Amino acid sequence: MSNAPKNLTPEEIAELGFDRTEVQTVPVLVVTVLTVGFIVAVCVGCAIYYNSFRDAAVERLQLEPVSKDYLDLQAREAQQLGTYGTINKAAGTVRLPIEKAMELVVSESAPGGKWKFPVNPYPVKKPEDASAAAPAAAAPPPAK
Numbered sequence: 001m002s003n004a005p006k007n008l009t010p011e012e013i014a015e016l017g018f019d020r021t022e023v024q025t026v027p028v029l030v031v032t033v034l035t036v037g038f039i040v041a042v043c044v045g046c047a048i049y050y051n052s053f054r055d056a057a058v059e060r061l062q063l064e065p066v067s068k069d070y071l072d073l074q075a076r077e078a079q080q081l082g083t084y085g086t087i088n089k090a091a092g093t094v095r096l097p098i099e100k101a102m103e104l105v106v107s108e109s110a111p112g113g114k115w116k117f118p119v120n121p122y123p124v125k126k127p128e129d130a131s132a133a134a135p136a137a138a139a140p141p142p143a144k
Contacts, residue, residue, distance in 0.1 A: 008016075085095040096104070 080095065081098045083095070083097060087093040087095055
């Protein structure tokens with residue numbers, strides 16, 4: 001038996017119940033236009049909704065007076081940055097004014113123009129050294 005479709009006559013097609021009418025383009029076009037219009041309307045509506053809430057939030061934040069807690073925090077931070085104080089008396093940790101701390105950092109780094117870091121210098125690895133070491137590490141150990 002062959003699975004190839006056989007050529008049917010129009011009468012045989014009508015007998016089988018197939019619809020032989022053409023697609024009606026006007027209803028299809030109307031549904032397409034309405035669907036696209038609905039999608040555009042939803043997008044525009046969402047944009048307007050979002051912008052109205054964003055504008056209201058920006059206006060509220062700009063017109064609202066600054067919190068007293070925030071002003072107190074700023075004053076306390078400014079006072080701590082500009083005065084001397086003790087942080088931990090037992091450990092001997094103190095607080096310096098920021099200007100004095102910056103002057104000390106500059107004066108400590110001035111001799112020789114080098115920063116005093118507790119780091120031992122080491123030679124910089126070259127790319128050739130790294131590529132030569134990779135095959136040696138990847139090689140399997142010799143069998144005994």
